[in-house]
Every structure is written in C-alpha cells, then in structure tokens.
Amino acid sequence: MTTPTWGEPAGPLTNAEFRTAAQAIMANIEQVIEGKSATVRLAVAVLLAEGHLLIEDVPGVGKTKLAKALARSIDCSVRRIQFTPDLLPSDVTGVSVYNQETRDFEFKPGAVFANLVVGDEINRASPKTQSALLECMEERQVTVDGTTYELQSPFMVVATQNPMEMEGTYPLPEAQRDRFTARIAMGYPDPRAELAMLTSHGDHDPLNDLRAVADAAMVRRLIETARAVHAADAVQQYAIALVTATREAPEIRLGASPRSTLQLLRTAKAVAALEGRDYVLPDDLQALAVPVLAHRLIPTADAQLNRRTTDTIVSEIVHRLPVPHDRNRSPYDARDGRATTYESRGR
Known part of the structure; x- marks a missing residue:
C-alpha cells in the first residue's frame, strides 16, 4: 500500500486517492490493534465525519491503545489528558495567569488545544471537569x-471510559x-x-514503532471528500425516521437529539466513502444506528428493571422500521449516476 504524499494542494480527493x-x-492502526478491523474502521469514519469517539469497555482490552494508535497515525498535534477525580476544568481548557513582567494576564492553553485529544478514563473525573469539554467538542x-x-482543524476527542459498574x-x-x-x-x-497479540507484543510494544502515514492537511482533504458524498432525500428521511422512532419508543425516556441525526448522516457519508461509494445507502445508516444513537438514549425505569439495554x-427499531424504496423508479438518477431510491433488502 502506498503512502499518500504530504503537502499536496487543498481540495477533495479522487475515490482512488481517498x-x-x-x-x-x-x-x-491495525499493526497495533489485532483482530478489530470493524472497530478501527468506525474510528476512522468518525474522524472523517468531524466527530468525537467514546470507547467504553472493561480495563485491559486496548481502549487507550486504539486511541494512541489513531493519534500516532496522523502527523499532527496530540495531547493526552488523564482524567482523575482531582482534575480541574482549567487543566482541560487553560487558564489566564498574571505575568509580573508585562503586568497583564496571559492565557496558558490547556490540553484541548491540539488536533487530537486523547481523554483517558474520562468518567473518573467529576461531572464539573467533564463539562469543560462541552464547548470545544x-x-x-x-x-x-x-x-x-x-481550535485547530481537524479537531477530535477520543475518550475512553470504564463501564459504570466499575469502582470510582x-x-x-x-x-x-x-x-x-x-x-x-x-x-x-x-x-x-x-495469540497474534502475544507474539507481536511479547518482547516490545509495537506502538513505539508506529509512524505517521498522513498529516493534518491530508485529513482535512479526506474530511472534505467525505462531506461531498451524496445522500438522497429518501436516505435523509430514513435517518430522520430512525431518530424519531427512538423518541417515540415506549421504553425510552429521552430519545435521540437533532444533533444525532446530523452526526448519523455525516458518519454514514464517511463510511460510504471508505467503501468506495459517492452515495449513502440505507445499509450504512442501519449499521451505524447502534454506535451512533444508543449511548444518547435514556431508558425508562421499567426498561432498566427488565434489563433492556438501549x-x-x-437494534429492534432498525429491524422493524421499513427501508425506503420506490419500485416505480430506477435506483439511480441518470443525471449524476448517484443512487436516489433503494429497494428493500429482503425485509
């Protein structure tokens, strides 16, 4: 695989270059993260959708290593924040300090002033400190x-957290x-x-050997290319239908926000571009519904008692919601060659 040339002029990339x-x-990234191609693919899709990624799992499964590998794969500014109970909001955003020489206050930037911010164990800091990220994100x-x-562009927060039942x-x-x-x-x-991890990680950490294969300028061009992917009206309506269904579900107390609709479509565009397409399919939205929507929802007390997870x-909403299709029209618009309507895939 060839490495992209850095310092190229700004502008969208061709499908092959992308x-x-x-x-x-x-x-x-997969040189460090073994056997998790789908997870790595989603992480890159979120980067290209100009989004932020939350990695949640039990300790020791490679959450921080994935975040570090993504950061080291791009030659841009990277800062890490280790979230602890005594971390202050000013440690995240920065603080104004009085300079005795100039007799004036000067701003000392915090850790968020970077292209990629790695927040390790974000839920071990107090909610007050966590909220310091709201404006910048x-x-x-x-x-x-x-x-x-x-803040600089691109800007992405990759945060890890332990499940809520963990101590502290x-x-x-x-x-x-x-x-x-x-x-x-x-x-x-x-x-x-x-077994492959034991072989490759046994005598040294492959993360130390990782070298950047892109820079911030290239990532900006990748983002611009993904943003230009076409989403037909039927696909956009399907995205709205998915989000609306979460608001109307009897087991959900708080449904997904309009922000989630936008981010669902943006991530679907990035996934389509990674697949080599310049148009979004309903399948893209279906595959992304759980990772993009589920963590935003708040279930009712009855749903929690019945151990029903978001x-x-x-997943059940995706399964029962009709897929958009129009059997009276061609699945492609002859004017631009992009998909505009879609057949139901066996549903």
Whole structure:
C-alpha cells in the first residue's frame, strides 16, 4: 500500500486517492490493534465525519491503545489528558495567569488545544471537569475569562471510559454523551487474535514503532471528500425516521437529539466513502444506528428493571422500521449516476 504524499494542494480527493489514504491510516492502526478491523474502521469514519469517539469497555482490552494508535497515525498535534477525580476544568481548557513582567494576564492553553485529544478514563473525573469539554467538542472553540479561542482543524476527542459498574466512576452528563458521535466497545479478542497479540507484543510494544502515514492537511482533504458524498432525500428521511422512532419508543425516556441525526448522516457519508461509494445507502445508516444513537438514549425505569439495554432497543427499531424504496423508479438518477431510491433488502 502506498503512502499518500504530504503537502499536496487543498481540495477533495479522487475515490482512488481517498481509499489509498484512508486505508493507509487503518492499516497502520491495525499493526497495533489485532483482530478489530470493524472497530478501527468506525474510528476512522468518525474522524472523517468531524466527530468525537467514546470507547467504553472493561480495563485491559486496548481502549487507550486504539486511541494512541489513531493519534500516532496522523502527523499532527496530540495531547493526552488523564482524567482523575482531582482534575480541574482549567487543566482541560487553560487558564489566564498574571505575568509580573508585562503586568497583564496571559492565557496558558490547556490540553484541548491540539488536533487530537486523547481523554483517558474520562468518567473518573467529576461531572464539573467533564463539562469543560462541552464547548470545544460542539463549537470547536474555548472561552476563558470572556475571551474566545478557536481550535485547530481537524479537531477530535477520543475518550475512553470504564463501564459504570466499575469502582470510582462518575456518569457522563447527558449533554456530554450527546456530543460524542459514536460509542464503541472493544470486546475481548478471539483466540487467534490474542495469540497474534502475544507474539507481536511479547518482547516490545509495537506502538513505539508506529509512524505517521498522513498529516493534518491530508485529513482535512479526506474530511472534505467525505462531506461531498451524496445522500438522497429518501436516505435523509430514513435517518430522520430512525431518530424519531427512538423518541417515540415506549421504553425510552429521552430519545435521540437533532444533533444525532446530523452526526448519523455525516458518519454514514464517511463510511460510504471508505467503501468506495459517492452515495449513502440505507445499509450504512442501519449499521451505524447502534454506535451512533444508543449511548444518547435514556431508558425508562421499567426498561432498566427488565434489563433492556438501549443497544437492544435501537437494534429492534432498525429491524422493524421499513427501508425506503420506490419500485416505480430506477435506483439511480441518470443525471449524476448517484443512487436516489433503494429497494428493500429482503425485509
């Protein structure tokens, strides 16, 4: 696989250039993360959708290693925040400090002033400190003492957290969860992948050998290309129908927000681009419904008593919701060659 050339002029990439650059990033990460191709693919899709990623799982399954591998695959500024109970909001966003020489206050940037921010065990900090990320994740800016500072592009927060039943954890505020584009779980590796991990990680850490295969300028071009992927009206209506169904589900107390609809479509565009398509399919939305929507929902008390998870509820919504189709029209628009209507796939 060829490595993309850095320093190229700005602008969208061709399909071939896009796939070469994106596959180089994914292949680089997979040198460290064994047997988790789908997880790595989703992480890269979230990056190209200009989103933020929440990795939730039990300790020791490679959450932080995935975040670090993604960060090291791109030659851009990276900062890590180790969230602890005594971490302060100013440690995240920055603080104004009085300079005796100039007799004025000067701003000392916090850890969020980077292209990629790795937040390790985010739910071990207090909700007050977690909330310091709200403005920067949504508006890509930080306001301190009445002054607003713009963040660099691209900007992505990759946070890890332990399940809520673990000792010493705080629940993420609803507004915080809604700002994460997707939540993924690493899961335990299969025996073959775990054996390969023992072989490759036994005498040294392959993360130390990882080299960047793209830079910030290339990532910006990848984002621009993914943003241009076509989503037909029927697909957009299907995305709205999925989100609306979460608001109307009797087992859900708080459904998905309009922000989640936008992020669902943006991530679907990135996934379509990674597949080599310039149009979004309903299948893309179906595959992303659980990782993009489930962590935003709050189940009712009855649903919790019945041990009904939001992942299960969203999966059932996807299964029963009709897929958009129009049998009276061609599945492609002859004017631009993009898919505009879709047949139900055996449902």
